[in-house]
Amino acid sequence: VGSRLICAGCGTEPSEAFAWRCPKANGDDVDHVIRRVLDDAAFAPTADEQPFLRYRGQLRSWHVASDRGMPAAEHEGLVTGLDRAVGEVDGTGFLVTPFGRADELSARLGFAAGGGVWIKDETGNVSGSHKGRHLFGLMTDLLVAEQLGLLEGSRPPLAIASCGNAALAAATVAAAARWPIRVFVPVDGDPVVIERLVGLDAAVVRCPREPGVAGDPTFHALRAELADGAVPFTCQGTENGLAIEGGMTLGYEVAEALGGAGADHVVVQVGGGALATAVAGGLREAGLQGTRVHTVQTEGAAPLARASERVATRAATDGVDAAMRYARAHRTEFMWPWEETPRSVATGILDDETYDWAATVEVMLRTGGHAEVVSEERLRAANALGFETTGIPADHTGTAGLAGLLSLRDRRLVGDGDRVVVLFTGVRRNTGDPRSRGGSR
Numbered sequence: 001v002g003s004r005l006i007c008a009g010c011g012t013e014p015s016e017a018f019a020w021r022c023p024k025a026n027g028d029d030v031d032h033v034i035r036r037v038l039d040d041a042a043f044a045p046t047a048d049e050q051p052f053l054r055y056r057g058q059l060r061s062w063h064v065a066s067d068r069g070m071p072a073a074e075h076e077g078l079v080t081g082l083d084r085a086v087g088e089v090d091g092t093g094f095l096v097t098p099f100g101r102a103d104e105l106s107a108r109l110g111f112a113a114g115g116g117v118w119i120k121d122e123t124g125n126v127s128g129s130h131k132g133r134h135l136f137g138l139m140t141d142l143l144v145a146e147q148l149g150l151l152e153g154s155r156p157p158l159a160i161a162s163c164g165n166a167a168l169a170a171a172t173v174a175a176a177a178r179w180p181i182r183v184f185v186p187v188d189g190d191p192v193v194i195e196r197l198v199g200l201d202a203a204v205v206r207c208p209r210e211p212g213v214a215g216d217p218t219f220h221a222l223r224a225e226l227a228d229g230a231v232p233f234t235c236q237g238t239e240n241g242l243a244i245e246g247g248m249t250l251g252y253e254v255a256e257a258l259g260g261a262g263a264d265h266v267v268v269q270v271g272g273g274a275l276a277t278a279v280a281g282g283l284r285e286a287g288l289q290g291t292r293v294h295t296v297q298t299e300g301a302a303p304l305a306r307a308s309e310r311v312a313t314r315a316a317t318d319g320v321d322a323a324m325r326y327a328r329a330h331r332t333e334f335m336w337p338w339e340e341t342p343r344s345v346a347t348g349i350l351d352d353e354t355y356d357w358a359a360t361v362e363v364m365l366r367t368g369g370h371a372e373v374v375s376e377e378r379l380r381a382a383n384a385l386g387f388e389t390t391g392i393p394a395d396h397t398g399t400a401g402l403a404g405l406l407s408l409r410d411r412r413l414v415g416d417g418d419r420v421v422v423l424f425t426g427v428r429r430n431t432g433d434p435r436s437r438g439g440s441r
């Protein structure tokens with residue numbers, strides 16, 4: 001045994017080896033989210049360059065496989081085979097992505113020599129973003145479950161609600177495994193993305209927004225599909241708690257590269273909250289508990305900042321433990337869908353609910369982080385500055401963390417000598433834009 005699954009909301013430990021959702025999640029106000037907890041805190045990367053081999057000792061699929069007598073070479077073979085297939089579909093498999101101090105950007109932002117901005121570049125990752133990490137991890141779980149005979153009958157279909165990087169990553173990984181997938185998209189979804197999804201053999205379902213119904217219509221459709229037995233192949237921890245684990249590889253990579261010097265801050269863009277939850281968890285498991293975790297949302301949709309303020313108010317009198325216990329038991333007092341239809345140039349962080357809000361709020365409270373909310377003007381300025389100084393062709397969602405850093409610098413919450421990590425998460429896709437990624441993949 002190397003790990004356990006436990007619901008962060010109610011404490012239930014599911015009996016299945018792989019449980020996507022809490023068995024007690026049935027419409028009460030508790031924030032049920034399955035979380036993978038390690039029994040052994042050792043962080044011991046291997047020499048592999050493939051993150052899911054390098055950090056296999058952290059992974060649920062590795063623990064379940066070894067508990068049930070699957071030879072180590074067989075687990076490695078499943079990961080390697082899936083990665084090779086991803087490479088055939090996408091042109092690249094998963095490798096530790098580039099990370100380093102952005103010297104020109106650091107100088108422009110007035111950092112001293114010891115401090116600065118370190119950028120993790122995910123724009124060249126599988127399907128052009130970090131999202132594939134979450135889904136490759138889930139697919140590894142599914143393949144191990146299948147191999148161990150834990151899936152009943154034929155392969156259950158996969159389902160996701162997205163028309164952006166998450167959908168592209170999900171369809172790419174599903175195609176690599178030749179596993180059927182349905183993708184629920186909004187009626188005004190990006191035609192370039194939809195064309196690519198169809199090209200990856202995903203079944204695309206358009207979902208109109210219904211008047212008077214709050215919340216994302218694609219999410220409502222996803223819920224119905226899951227009720228029919230589909231596997232939540234999503235980056236939302238509420239639907240599939242194990243999705244967080246694959247994203248933690250990002251935190252492991254950052255922590256390993258920083259070494260003993262660590263970082264004072266990490267600034268993470270938040271849509272559904274899985275990235276922030278995963279990065280914070282990865283840093284923690286790799287030994288960087290002290291890094292301040294800040295989040296960034298747009299003025300177009302900031303449900304996490306709203307929730308964070310409410311929990312912080314409670315924590316000021318009751319303490320963090322009691323405030324978080326209360327918040328997880330009374331979800332709707334803290335998190336509900338953003339009332340207006342959200343709009344922003346950063347389309348990837350417009351989720352009208354922050355699904356993984358509780359873990360993110362908690363880590364901000366415990367590390368002294370802030371929930372920044374930035375303007376459209378700032379999102380544009382950060383994107384231009386990021387490209388000009390680093391040459392990394394990230395989109396506005398991808399550079400939203402930098403927008404948050406600009407805000408934190410303005411508010412003097414990040415000092416000149418501080419070490420800051422920012423994630424450039426998604427590549428620009430406008431093919432007419434000469435600065436977007438060229439023909440490399």
Ligand SMILES: [Zn+2]
Binds near residue numbers: 007009012025
């Ligand atoms: Zn629960």
